[in-house]
Amino acid sequence: MLSRRKFVTSMGLGAAGVTGASWLSARGREDAVWSLLEPTLEAQAAPASAAAPIILSSNENPNGPGKAVLDAVRAAFGPAGAEPGRYSGASGPLIEALAKQHNVKPENIVLGCGSTQILRSATHLFTAKTKAMVGTIPTYEECAGYADMMGHPVRAVPLDADFNVDLDRLADAARGAGLIFFCNPNNPVATYVGARATREFLFKVNRISPETTILVDEAYFDYVTNPDHATHIPLAVEDPRIMVARTFSKAYGMAGLRIGYAVGHPETIKKMADWDSGGGTSSLNVLAMQAATAAVGQDPSVIRAERARNAEVRDFAMKWFSDRGMKPTDSQANFMFVNIGRPVKAFRDACAAKGVKVARDFPPFENTHCRISFGTMDEMRKAVVVFGEVLGKPAAAVA
Amino acid sequence: MPLTRRGFLESLTSTRSRSPIGDVIGARGHEAYWAEQATGQAGQTGQAGQAGQASQGRSGGAGRGNRPALPEGVEAIRISSNENPLGPGKAVLDAIVGKFPEAGRYPFNSTPSDAKLVDTIAALYKAKPENIVLGAGSQEILKTAIRAFTSPFRPLVTAAPTFENCTQIARRLGHPVYEVKVDSQLRLDLEAMLTVVRGAGLVFLNNPNNPTATVHGLKTVADFVQRVRRISPDTVILIDEAYHDYVTDPEYQTAVPLAMSEPNVFVARTFSKAYGMAGMRIGYAIGHTDNVKPLARLKMPYNISVFGIQAAIAALGDPQHVAAERARNTEVRAFTVKAFEDLGCKPTASQGNFIFVDIGQPARGFRDACAKQGVMVGRDFPPFEGTHVRVSMGTMAEMRKATAVFKEVLRPTAPAAGSGSRGGGRPGRAFPFTR
Numbered sequence: 001m002l003s004r005r006k007f008v009t010s011m012g013l014g015a016a017g018v019t020g021a022s023w024l025s026a027r028g029r030e031d032a033v034w035s036l037l038e039p040t041l042e043a044q045a046a047p048a049s050a051a052a053p054i055i056l057s058s059n060e061n062p063n064g065p066g067k068a069v070l071d072a073v074r075a076a077f078g079p080a081g082a083e084p085g086r087y088s089g090a091s092g093p094l095i096e097a098l099a100k101q102h103n104v105k106p107e108n109i110v111l112g113c114g115s116t117q118i119l120r121s122a123t124h125l126f127t128a129k130t131k132a133m134v135g136t137i138p139t140y141e142e143c144a145g146y147a148d149m150m151g152h153p154v155r156a157v158p159l160d161a162d163f164n165v166d167l168d169r170l171a172d173a174a175r176g177a178g179l180i181f182f183c184n185p186n187n188p189v190a191t192y193v194g195a196r197a198t199r200e201f202l203f204k205v206n207r208i209s210p211e212t213t214i215l216v217d218e219a220y221f222d223y224v225t226n227p228d229h230a231t232h233i234p235l236a237v238e239d240p241r242i243m244v245a246r247t248f249s250k251a252y253g254m255a256g257l258r259i260g261y262a263v264g265h266p267e268t269i270k271k272m273a274d275w276d277s278g279g280g281t282s283s284l285n286v287l288a289m290q291a292a293t294a295a296v297g298q299d300p301s302v303i304r305a306e307r308a309r310n311a312e313v314r315d316f317a318m319k320w321f322s323d324r325g326m327k328p329t330d331s332q333a334n335f336m337f338v339n340i341g342r343p344v345k346a347f348r349d350a351c352a353a354k355g356v357k358v359a360r361d362f363p364p365f366e367n368t369h370c371r372i373s374f375g376t377m378d379e380m381r382k383a384v385v386v387f388g389e390v391l392g393k394p395a396a397a398v399a
Numbered sequence: 400m401p402l403t404r405r406g407f408l409e410s411l412t413s414t415r416s417r418s419p420i421g422d423v424i425g426a427r428g429h430e431a432y433w434a435e436q437a438t439g440q441a442g443q444t445g446q447a448g449q450a451g452q453a454s455q456g457r458s459g460g461a462g463r464g465n466r467p468a469l470p471e472g473v474e475a476i477r478i479s480s481n482e483n484p485l486g487p488g489k490a491v492l493d494a495i496v497g498k499f500p501e502a503g504r505y506p507f508n509s510t511p512s513d514a515k516l517v518d519t520i521a522a523l524y525k526a527k528p529e530n531i532v533l534g535a536g537s538q539e540i541l542k543t544a545i546r547a548f549t550s551p552f553r554p555l556v557t558a559a560p561t562f563e564n565c566t567q568i569a570r571r572l573g574h575p576v577y578e579v580k581v582d583s584q585l586r587l588d589l590e591a592m593l594t595v596v597r598g599a600g601l602v603f604l605n606n607p608n609n610p611t612a613t614v615h616g617l618k619t620v621a622d623f624v625q626r627v628r629r630i631s632p633d634t635v636i637l638i639d640e641a642y643h644d645y646v647t648d649p650e651y652q653t654a655v656p657l658a659m660s661e662p663n664v665f666v667a668r669t670f671s672k673a674y675g676m677a678g679m680r681i682g683y684a685i686g687h688t689d690n691v692k693p694l695a696r697l698k699m700p701y702n703i704s705v706f707g708i709q710a711a712i713a714a715l716g717d718p719q720h721v722a723a724e725r726a727r728n729t730e731v732r733a734f735t736v737k738a739f740e741d742l743g744c745k746p747t748a749s750q751g752n753f754i755f756v757d758i759g760q761p762a763r764g765f766r767d768a769c770a771k772q773g774v775m776v777g778r779d780f781p782p783f784e785g786t787h788v789r790v791s792m793g794t795m796a797e798m799r800k801a802t803a804v805f806k807e808v809l810r811p812t813a814p815a816a817g818s819g820s821r822g823g824g825r826p827g828r829a830f831p832f833t834r
Contacts, residue, residue, distance in 0.1 A: 055508050064503035073706070074496065076678075082486030084495075084710075085675035086477070113535050113680075113702055120699065142700075149696065253503040256705030258535075274571070283535035285704050286678030287495070291502075 054383055056373040057357040059187065059220075059335045061253035061306060063376065065295060068302075069254070072294030073287045088286035090293070097296040098261060107266040108237045110273045113283040115219060115247040115260030120146050121272050122243065122262070123179060126213040127152040131178025136165055138188055138362045140217065143181040152178070163189040163329040163337065167201045175209045183217040185224060185333040188362045188371040192332035194228035202235060202242055213268070216244045219260075220333040222251035222303050225311050233263045240265040243272075248288075250334060251306050252295050257288035310334045313374040320384045324393045335359075335373040340391065344370045350390040356383045469773045476801050478791040479775040481609065481642075481753045483675035485727075485794065487710065488720050491676070494713035495706045502705060509705040516708045519715055520683055524655055530685055532694045535702040537641060537669040537682030540694060541565050544601055544667075544684075547693035548635045549574040553600030558587050560610055560780040562639065565603045574600070580782065585611040585747045585755065589623045596627050599634045606654070607642040610780045610789040612749035616650030621657055624664055635663045635690070641682075642751040644673030644721050645728050651750065658686035665690045672752060673724050674714045679707045728752045731792045738802035742809050753777070753791040758809060762788040768808040774801045 055062075064070075076090075077083055095106045102108075112118040119142040127133045133147035137156035144154045157173045160166045165186060174180050182201075185192040193201070198216070205214055216232045236242040243264035249255035262272055276283070314336065318328045321338045328338040340347055344366050348358050359371035374380060469475060477484075486492075498509065506513040517528045524530070534540040545568040549555045554575035557566055561581075569576045577595040582588040587608050596602060604623075607614040615623075620638065627634055638654045658666045665686030671677035681703055684691050703711070714720070732754065736746050739756045746756040758765055762784050766776050777789030793801065 052510075055504065058505050058508055060505065060508070061503045064500065070499045070502065073499070073502075077492055077495075078486070080486070081489065081492050082484060082675070084492070084678040085483045085486035086678055087480050087482065087671075088678045113699060116700055249505070255505045256498070256502045256509055258506070258701065258704045282538050283680060283699070283702065285535075285680045285707055287706055288704055 051355065053352070053355045053357050054375055054379045055357050056335075056375050056379070056383060057359045058255070059250065059333070059373045060255045061251060061334070062374075062379060063253055063306075063309075065253040065257075065291065066298075066302065068298055069252075069291045069295045072290050076287050076290035084286060086286070087282075088284070088289060090286050090289035091284065094289045094293045094296070097293050098263075101296050102231075102233050102263060104233065104237050104263060105266075108263050108269055110262050110269045110276070111284055111289075112260045112262065112276070114249060114255075114258045115217065115245045115262075116142055116258075117276065117283060118245045118260055118262045118272070119143050119181070119215070119217070121275050122213070122215045122245075123147050123152075123181075124150070125271055125275055126215075127178035129153070131176070133179050133181065134170065134173050134177045134212075135181040135183075136170065136186065138365065139181060140183050140187045140219075143179065143215070147179075159186075159189060159191075162191070164191045165193050167193065167197060167204075171201060171204050171208060174205050174212050174214075177209060177212050180205060180212060180214045181217065182214055183219070185220040185331075187220070187333070188335070188359065189329050189337045190331035190333045190335055190371075191329050191337075192224055192226055192229075194226060195230035195232075196228060198232060199235065202232065206239070206241060210241070212241065214242050215262075216242065218244055219247045219250050221246070222307055223310050223334045224332045225307065226332055236264045238265065240267045243268050248292050248295060251303050251310075252292075253306070254288070254291060254295065257285070257291055259284060259288040259292045309377075310374055313377050313380050316377065317372065317374060317380050317384070320387075324388075324391070326391075326393070335371055337362075337365075337369050337371050339368050340370050341368060343367045347390060351383075351386055354386045354389065356386045473773045475773045475775060476793055476797045477775050478753075478793045478797065478801060479777050480677070481672065481751065481789075481791045482677050483673060483724060483752065484792075484797065485675060485724070487675040487679075487714060488717070490717050490720065491674075491710045491713045494709045498705050498709045504705060506701045506703060506705050506708055509708065511708055511712060513701060513703055513708050516703065516711055519712050520685070523715060524659070524685060526659060526685065527688070529688045529695075530659065530691060532684040532691050532698055533703055534667075534682040534684065535699060536671060536677075536680040537639065537667045537684075538564055539699065539702060540667045540682055540684045541603075541637070541639070542568050543694045543697045544635070544637050544665075545569050545572065545574070546697055548637075549600035551575070553598065554595075555601050555603060556592055556596055556599045556634075557603040558592070558605070558608065560783060561587070561603065561605045562609045562641075565601070565637075581608070581611055581613075584613065585783075586613040587615060589615065589619065593623070593626055593630065596634055597631045599631060602627060602634060602636045603639065604636060605639045605641070606651075607646060607750040609642065609751065610753065610777060611755045612747050612751045612753055612789075614646055614648055614651050614748075614750040616648070617652040617654065617657075618650070620654050624654075624657060624661055628661070628663070633663065635665070637665060637667060639667045641667070641669045641672055643668065644725055645752045646750045647725070647729055648748075648750050655685055658690060660687065662687065663690060665694070670711055670714060673721050673728075674711075675724070676707075676710060676714065679704070679710055681707050681711050727795075728792050731795050731798050734795065735790065735792060735798050735802060738798075738805065742806060744809065753789055755780075755783075755787055755789050757786050758788050759786060761785050765808060769801075769804055772804045772807075774804045 091111055095109050098109050099106045123133060123143045123146045127147045129152055132153040132155045133143055134155045135144055136159055147154050155173045157170045202214055205212055233244050236244045243262050245262050247260035314331055318336055321328050326338055326340055328336040344361055347370055351358055501509040517531045520531050521528050541564045545565055549569055551574055554577055555565055555569040556577045559578040559580050566576055579588055579591045624636055640653060643653055655666050658664045665684050667684050669682040684694050732749055739746050744756050744758050746754040762779050765788055769776055
């Protein structure tokens with residue numbers, strides 16, 4: 001097995017040679033294994049399960065966006081059904097709605113085709129051959145993959161023993177870097193850095209590496225239940241070096257619509273909007289923008305309910321594994337990272353054959369830890385039966 | 400005589416100061432930007448402020464923000480962005496609604512997945528999935544092509560006027576651009592383009608050409624490709640066939656077979672025009688694997704929505720819809736061309752869902768005068784902004800109304816009360832409403 005240290009070194013130095021990273025960047029993160037490395041997976045799963053597979057592989061909201069949002073999509077067709085034929089003028093109302101929600105100004109917000117576009121643009125703008133991309137290993141790979149593809153150096157900083165971000169090491173690695181990608185809660189490990197510690201970290205980076213931009217990815221923000229929780233949008237709008245990425249793909253249940261955004265200082269946002277030439281609205285579909293506007297306009301209780309639903313499923317799933325001696329990290333997201341004590345690939349294949357899809361490999365933990373997204377409670381009850389069969393571990397059988 | 404490279408670089412990089420509006424357009428994409436202007440949404444970088452509530456909840460977001468108020472009962476006619484006025488049709492809308500249960504899934508987890516759309520497109524051309532690269536509109540393809548194939552040392556060769564997306568992105572990146580003026584019939588001047596093609600990174604060939612609406616036949620295009628190949632073997636040729644489905648000229652055929660067999664050629668297509676899906680943002684590049692591989696590398700992951708995937712597949716499964724749209728457009732186009740000719744204005748030989756017509760006066764004044772009566776026509780297209788206007792084809796009913804407005808603006812019959820000095824059709828004047 002590749003040591004963590006060796007892996008980090010190879011990530012840092014061998015930009016051109018890391019084919020895996022190049023490939024990931026071309027395909028994107030969540031797509032990874034399913035459609036390319038293991039194209040037969042769906043075919044395997046299909047005959048084993050009469051019903052549609054239970055998808056626990058992509059950190060989606062299994063219930064989708066709800067009726068109000070889908071009604072907005074239908075309304076976006078227009079009275080004659082012709083509006084999807086028009087280039088859209090729908091970004092303004094969405095930006096306004098978001099500005100109101102976050103108590104910022106429209107010039108603090110730039111939209112993206114999913115937060116993917118935001119992450120790519122930030123990497124493009126703030127890294128260079130002499131300005132590294134810095135992130136934890138593992139983390140969401142979009143920025144590292146894209147930097148690697150551009151031939152920009154990537155510094156990967158190991159997590160601590162509990163899979164938390166090692167803030168001191170990350171800050172040290174940031175010296176002279178172009179961009180820090182700070183995903184919080186952190187995908188795929190599901191751990192979370194409290195609001196206070198995050199603020200201190202941001203200030204520290206500002207102090208020791210004043211030229212470095214920090215992208216705080218709050219994709220899973222709405223799933224956090226830890227009381228030490230706050231968005232860093234207020235800091236971002238004041239400081240050109242801090243930007244927050246958000247997405248409608250998680251708690252809002254709109255991964256299929258492709259819409260995300262960044263909030264930051266007007267200078268930074270203008271750089272992002274300028275770079276996205278041919279981007280901006282022109283990469284955003286009108287149905288997504290109308291849907292997102294409706295989603296933002298919903299009562300906050302909708303997202304609170306989704307957080308509570310997820311927390312219940314999370315407790316159930318984490319307990320199931322803990323009871324069987326398999327330790328999950330302290331999840332604050334809609335997925336868990338759990339030590340199953342064996343290579344993930346075999347586990348994943350076996351589960352897929354029984355109609356349950358779990359996530360791809362996350363080096364350097366591909367031989368021990370599996371990322372499992374939370375479906376509905378009903379789906380999780382069915383899934384743990386499959387996990388039990390595959391792992392062969394009844395409750396309390398392992399000390 | 401062509402400019403020397405060095406002299407040319409200097410002229411481009413030092414003398415062309417970008418206007419603020421140029422920056423905005425470059426950042427947003429032209430049709431989208433102008434569409435938002437028309438709907439009062441300057442949006443993306445914060446100019447949305449004053450337009451906010453005007454735009455909400457009216458015909459699916461079509462607000463009327465910055466525009467002059469229209470007389471009671473007058474519906475705006477949007478013939479400024481080369482859209483299909485009827486939209487995608489019921490089969491596509493039903494397909495979208497059918498995907499509501501999968502709105503929460505990423506496009507690789509949905510059924511069908513984005514890979515299935517690639518397969519469906521490939522099958523149309525008897526090609527393989529690796530010959531296709533999806534884009535969030537063909538604009539992503541164009542942007543990616545500029546990034547992949549041009550550099551500070553490998554210029555873009557394009558036309559003037561043509562679709563400006565490539566030009567804007569190349570300028571933003573500081574890559575040199577050769578803009579070759581169209582010929583006397585406002586066709587792409589391929590001979591002139593050949594004189595500057597040596598060492599170029601990319602040739603942008605919009606066929607039919609937006610905004611001039613002219614087309615080159617396949618034989619001419621194939622010959623051009625061969626000659627570029629001889630002069631400059633490494634130069635990539637992007638043939639943008641956005642308006643393919645509207646062409647009626649029998650000389651024209653798609654260059655896709657060329658792109659599949661020749662090195663360094665690929666074709667861009669879009670669902671934004673005849674398919675009536677401009678708001679869905681779906682386009683693609685097609686060509687030999689080697690030709691499109693650099694685009695695949697830079698492509699945004701999962702750039703097409705779950706709704707868009709199913710919508711595009713449904714649209715491709717309904718070729719009759721596109722055939723009907725072509726026939727409808729041909730009829731409306733003939734009507735509109737004749738209406739302008741009757742006014743003594745000469746349009747080019749249009750092969751698109753728009754016409755480019757010599758109105759003998761600045762487009763701006765004409766556009767403003769038409770806008771006051773609810774008819775939105777195309778923006779300025781230098782170097783023809785002093786004479787030509789681009790008018791997109793709406794429905795026949797819309798064009799009947801629009802041509803009446805054009806007639807009134809170009810050949811006003813009622814002299815303004817108390818003013819003997821008004822020149823016929825002078826730009827920028829307010830005309831009396833005589834609906």
